[in-house]
Amino acid sequence: MSYCVNPTCPHPENALQDLVCAACGHALRLRDRYRASRPLGKGGFGATFLAADEGLPGNPSCVIKQLRPNTQSASVLKMARELFEREATTLGRIGNHPQIPRLLDYFEEQSNFYLVQEYVEGETLKQEYERRGVFNETEIRKVLTEILPALGFMHNNGVIHRDIKPANIIRRRQDGQLVLIDFGAVSSQVNKTTIDEDDEDPSGLLTNFAIGTPGFAPPEQMAMRPVFSSDIYATAMCCMYLMTGRSPKDFPHDPFTGEINWKSQVQVSENLKAVFDKMLQQAVTQRFRSAAEVLAAIDTKPAQAPDAGAMQSISSGSQYQSATQPKPSPPNSRIQAGVRSSTANTDFGSGMFTTADNTRSQAKTGDLKGGRRVIVEYGHGKRNFTNQELSKVSLGSASLAGIVMSRSKLVEADLCHADLTNASFQGANMAQAKLSGTNLRDAKMQRVILFKADLGSASLIQADLREANLQSAYMSKTDLTGANLSGANLKGAYMTQANLRGTNLCGADLKGAKVSDEQLAVAKTNWATIRPDGSKRLF
Template identity: 35%
Template sequence: MIHCLNRKCTQPQNPPGYLFCSHCGSKLRLCDRYSALEPLLEGSRTFYGVDEGVSPSRPCVIKQIAHQNLGFQTPEAALDYFRQEAAKLQVLGQHPQIPQLFAYIEQEPTIQNFSPSLVQEYIAGQSIEQEVFTEGEIRQLLNEVLPLLQFIHDHQIIHRDLNPQNLIRQANGHLVLVDFSAAKITRKTALAQTGTLIGSAAYSAPEQLRGKATYASDLYSLGVLCIHLLTGFHPFDLFSTMEGIWVWESYLADPVSDDLRAVLNKLLAESLNLRYACAQAVYQDLNPGKTLVSRGQTLPISVPEVLNRVTPRWQCVQTLEGHHSSVHSLAFFPGGQELASAGADREILRWNLQQEHPQPRRCSGHRSIIDALVIQPETGELISGSWDYTIRFWQEQQEVKRLEAHAGWIHALALSPDGGLLVSGSSDRTLKLWHLPTGELRHTLKDHDSAIYALAVSPDGQKLASGSGDRNIRLWNLQTGELLHRFTGHTDKVTALAFSPSSQLLYSGSADQCLKTWHCTTGKLIHSVNESGSAITCLALNRAGNLLVTASEQGTLTLWHPGKTIPLITLSGHEGAIRDVAFSPTGLLIATASQDQTVKLWQVV
């Protein structure tokens, strides 16, 4: 069934396939893209829906907000407040434990009595409400949720509705905090007035019930959540109203350690002066000697200029034509104003992207396909690797140096962050590590049984990853050449690799159509996603680490949020396989190189 989004429609249910409500005539598909299928809670204006603007379609959550429910006297005041909140949610949704905000729609003329709506990622899984935790599991939960709360608080936001129903455990075991927008946007100054909020009231701090929530209020809710999960009893049963104290320890089946008891009781302190003030302090008491590391920088929050349509989408904004054969490799110069491309025509083309119609400058000299390009960050020197077994260095359009040591085609190059080390991978099944200032060959690494197609150096400069036709990935110590891990799991050649900004995660793409994520310390596979369309030929991660791009043999480009298993969008436009993809230094431009002899530039419009 499809649910009509007209708030006053008395018969909102419609058969599948209907475009307009059979009762009120309102359009059923929001922005010609989002369909509400059924309310998630009886009588609520929050719906399970489907986003048909991507291929394949993806589930979503549609939330309608009425200004009367926000405590505002006029719709205009509510909209101003709601715009601010939508902007915050758009930033917070970059965290893998918070649902992404797909769109905020302020107006929809084709739907009668329409209320501003949020469209968010749907998180599949079960809430932890019915679970009973051991002490070890409570510690694990705290260590997973505390960094998330620190991230939220760093963005000057109080969640205000932390309870077991809002923590969803996904199939991979990870927790995601849902109902974030409703909790923040709704002004809960009297949480226990309606039946739908009674559950939340049981977890709310005393000052929050008086309408004065602080960051410490979320920590109080976390403490209540923990004692509920430890005992299996509802918080109302764990508080003695006669004595005015928590008596949760009397309900424990097994006693907990003194340090955890102290942490929980401090979280539950009624007085703000006695309670933890920040998630960092809780984490340090729980893990003596350790410091909570925030997942990513605090991002600026600004109100989007246009809020009455779906979130802006990536589109092809320019096609660069100049190659005479398949284009295999790309590299942005520092600053992002110039791009280099190379391929089967044995030429390197340098494009000035500031020009409206760029005319490339050409570098010639290689005797075979150029499969790899990198740029030394300090000098801006261009480095190319070719099937003619050579690595060549270029300044402007002139070759200035050459390295020859491989006995096979060179498929991949990678640079250390400081630009001092160059790594080359070849069909001769070896990796070679070069000291660039001297041109000295430092190490030759051998462990693969087939050609090496992909290389990546970690942002901390300590690790090197290599992917091969033998279907395996090797993780090396970049400084010593020591083999650290062998990652196995792909069923075809590994074609692409990228490290997360923390250097702790490695993303791999393969001709087996799978995108995999690995933990670099443990060597374990975190999750695997099947593209279900075509071989992955290349991938790239933006500098902020919140947007991953994979490209395919079919010429499509797929954008992902790292850590998520559902793609954001799939783009098409090339008439041949995409052979390389690169982000500009600012992350605002994506370049793709294709077998159709073109380079395309993609941008949010």
């Protein structure tokens, strides 16, 4: 279906092949390439649409954001345009991050302004809560350790998001990674004195987009004086919502100080309680100053382990570090690299482990215990781990060059940024594994299952991936120089900006894959290669 983006169109739905709206005569392809298919949302500021980019092979999905203030006030329109342009400028500056949608285009057409962004398919944390219910402590810790690096990246680029809330954090379906969306309020410096005194703002545009969402935004932001830690406060309030289902405005508060009485509403460990206590300080000077500080506090074990009552909501993956043992590695590197880590108490890079002897977590095969065992045994010279059950194992940042894990089960394993040079995973089941930034140069991976795996920015130079199952895998910016993917299943794989120079794709199935003709032109293909559009060609 083609959807007309004209705000006054009485019947916006049209046939897919139509070029002009039958109801209003408005062109159905913006800039002669973007075709909207359905609305995603709208408000006083504008509207967003799911669209297809018909200017690229395979018509990849994207999101069109249209400036659409529902008032004709010249001053409000001017302010809305400034906010819109600021969002475009900001996304252009900070969009090179896996947890921030990339800005693809920005243009004006028929007196309307449009942003075109990378489409992130998935559900927001708000939708996830509504579907499955409250989050436990382990899940909340994972949310924090995933979203804080993205916040730190933004803040390091001088940007304050200003509208952090569950509806603006989406879990990408392709790899399960949390992504920040809706940058319409970033770094805005709008207040009432900037518009004419006799102008009104009936749409609530300035309030909604210049200040943020009441309840999630801290006092200084509501007073038009946001700081970086304003996003930290809002992140904590997101967690409160996920753990209770209550809007921040519904929490009891101290009538004298204005502080939210959240401690009586949630049951978490003393460590996490102390972290939230500092994240939610009303006074900016008493709050964490950076995302790095929050991550460091999450990684630090409290003086005493939490009591049994507080531990009831903590699953087996949560561990605490002994106060007498070495401190965890600093989180700054995780922020800069955007690496997610839910196992900060284990230093996989050095092979040293700082898990407290009195931890109450029940380690099972496939969790941290499996990761520790592999690294310890590898350190003692063992290389062959064939036929192991290691689902959900955490080996992130480990140095395991030459390890043999053929036919092992590594479903949902975390191998991000590990060094697996010349490793062997032949016939292994690595469905939905996380391998972003991992070094797999010269790895032997024939017939490996990497269904829906995250291989973003991984190095697979000269890797042997013959007949591998990479269906729906995320391979953006993956380096596949000289890799052998003959006969591989790459249906629906996301290969935008992947390096395919010299890659053997003979007999590979690329139907529905997000890959350009320019990329394929430098790869080796033959008559048996199935193109993204489902066709075969002679080369």
